[in-house]
Amino acid sequence: xxxxxxxxxxxxxxxxxxxxxxxxxxxxxxxxxxxxxxxxxxxxxxxxxxxxxxxxxxxxxxxxxxxxxxxxxxxxxxxxxxxxxxxxxxxxxxxxxxxxxxxxxxxxxxxxxxxxxxxxxx
Amino acid sequence: xxxxxxxxxxxxxxxxxxxxxxxxxxxxxxxxxxxxxxxxxxxxxxxxxxxxxxxxxxxxxxxxxxxxxxxxxxxxxxxxxxxxxxxxxxxxxxxxxxxxxxxxxxxxxxxxxxxxxxxxxxxxxxxxxxxxxxxxxxxxxxxxxxxxxxxxxxxxxxxxxxxxxxxxxxxxxxxxxxxxxxxxxxxxxxxxxxxxxxxxxxxxxxxxxxxxxxxxxxxxxxxxxxxxxxxxxxxxxxxxx
Numbered sequence: 574x575x576x577x578x579x580x581x582x583x584x585x586x587x588x589x590x591x592x593x594x595x596x597x598x599x600x601x602x603x604x605x606x607x608x609x610x611x612x613x614x615x616x617x618x619x620x621x622x623x624x625x626x627x628x629x630x631x632x633x634x635x636x637x638x639x640x641x642x643x644x645x646x647x648x649x650x651x652x653x654x655x656x657x658x659x660x661x662x663x664x665x666x667x668x669x670x671x672x673x674x675x676x677x678x679x680x681x682x683x684x685x686x687x688x689x690x691x692x693x694x695x
Numbered sequence: 696x697x698x699x700x701x702x703x704x705x706x707x708x709x710x711x712x713x714x715x716x717x718x719x720x721x722x723x724x725x726x727x728x729x730x731x732x733x734x735x736x737x738x739x740x741x742x743x744x745x746x747x748x749x750x751x752x753x754x755x756x757x758x759x760x761x762x763x764x765x766x767x768x769x770x771x772x773x774x775x776x777x778x779x780x781x782x783x784x785x786x787x788x789x790x791x792x793x794x795x796x797x798x799x800x801x802x803x804x805x806x807x808x809x810x811x812x813x814x815x816x817x818x819x820x821x822x823x824x825x826x827x828x829x830x831x832x833x834x835x836x837x838x839x840x841x842x843x844x845x846x847x848x849x850x851x852x853x854x855x856x857x858x859x860x861x862x863x864x865x866x867x868x869x870x871x872x873x874x875x876x877x878x879x880x881x882x883x884x885x886x887x888x889x890x891x892x893x894x895x896x897x898x899x900x901x902x903x904x905x906x907x908x909x910x911x912x913x914x915x916x917x918x919x920x921x922x923x924x925x926x927x928x929x930x931x932x933x934x935x936x
Contacts, residue, residue: 588856595853601845608849615856622863644758644872648815652859655822659852662826666833666845673838686839 581621587614601667601677605660612656616649696750698737699762702772702806705730710799720795724783727799731776731806738764738772749812749875761873763812771809775802794834801827814862814896815872818855825851825903851903858899864892 591614594607628641671677674685709727713720741748747765779802790798804824811817825848833844862872868889869877881889 585860588860592853595849604849608852611853611856615859619859619863622867642758642870644815645866648818648862648872651815651819655819655855656852658826659822659848662829663845663848663852666841666848669836669841670838670845682842686842690839 577621577624577626581618584614584618584621588618599679601670601679601682604679605663605667608663609656609660612652612659616652616656619645619652620649696762698734698741699764699806699810700734701737702731702734702776703803705734706799706803706806710796710803713795713799714793721783721787724795724799727802728776728779728783731779731802735769735772735776739769742766742769751873759873760816761812761875762810763874764810768809772806775805775809792834794831797827797831797834801831812874813872814865814874814877818858818862821903822855825855854899854902856899857902858896861892861895861897861899864888864895868892 588611591607591609591611595604595611598604598607623642623645625639625641627639629638631640631643667677670682674682676682705727709723709730713723716723742764747763749761749763751759751761753759782798801824804820804827808817808820808824811820829844829848829851832847833840865877866872868884868886869880871877871880
């Protein structure tokens with residue numbers, strides 16, 4: 574079994590760990606941390622799965638060398654930027670909720686939100 | 696191609712202008728609708744002349760972004776323009792703040808999804824669309840809207856991770872992300888990793904659309920702000936341990 578395959582399998586395990594954290598944790602900040610683990614492991618997996626041994630980075634006028642495809646590199650860079658945007662936005666939402674309810678517990682936040690909505694409705 | 700760029704450009708410039716000149720934001724939204732209507736009309740006339748077209752943006756051959764104009768894409772883009780018209784009539788300038796900017800950006804991303812024929816481009820536009828729509832959910836800054844936005848943001852981000860893993864498998868087998876090139880290279884291939892990749896991509900889009908049993912630990916997510924969405928979505932009914 575190649576080292577590449579082993580690390581790919583490990584990255585899938587990390588994705589699973591992140592998903593479990595995302596499902597089981599009640600703390601909103603821990604949920605975001607788990608989400609970040611999932612996203613990072615996904616990027617690691619993508620990089621490993623498209624890696625071809627012997628390919629070189631397309632830098633400089635070198636002839637007779639197999640260059641790596643720039644498409645997955647562009648995709649991974651875009652994905653990192655998108656994940657950063659998602660994390661920033663979710664932290665902003667968390668900040669607003671914590672400022673308002675002084676807790677990170679999702680059950681408590683949900684209870685407050687529900688009550689507030691019903692009051693506004695009536 | 697010019698027609699497509701005109702449509703997307705009209706919505707994007709409408710969004711930016713409505714952010715800069717707040718007094719005339721409704722007029723800019725109307726103008727962007729006119730621009731998109733012109734774009735779709737040009738695209739329809741081009742389609743009637745020369746049939747369906749697949750083009751690649753840039754001068755990178757198969758590495759460029761594929762764009763397709765056919766009956767389905769025109770129908771979808773036409774629906775976007777028609778719905779935009781009725782929405783503009785319905786709101787009649789009643790919305791304030793950054794609503795028009797976000798609304799035009801949402802339409803620009805929807806318009807570009809309609810013409811996209813590339814899995815990479817689809818990933819980027821879907822993410823952009825979801826970010827803008829989440830900002831639109833919470834633009835009035837009410838607590839229940841922000842809570843609903845945060846929940847959907849987390850679940851949709853997880854969904855796009857599944858999509859990205861599937862995309863890795865598909866790229867590994869097909870060697871490209873343009874749908875036309877992929878269709879050529881994957882013809883006759885029956886590999887487990889390809890089926891797994893496509894399955895993960897569909898699962899990711901299903902989770903993003905809400906058609907999947909996954910609640911991410913939210914007890915009753917989106918209970919309030921997305922009631923209509925919840926009807927189609929068994930996800931929200933689940934409760935964790």
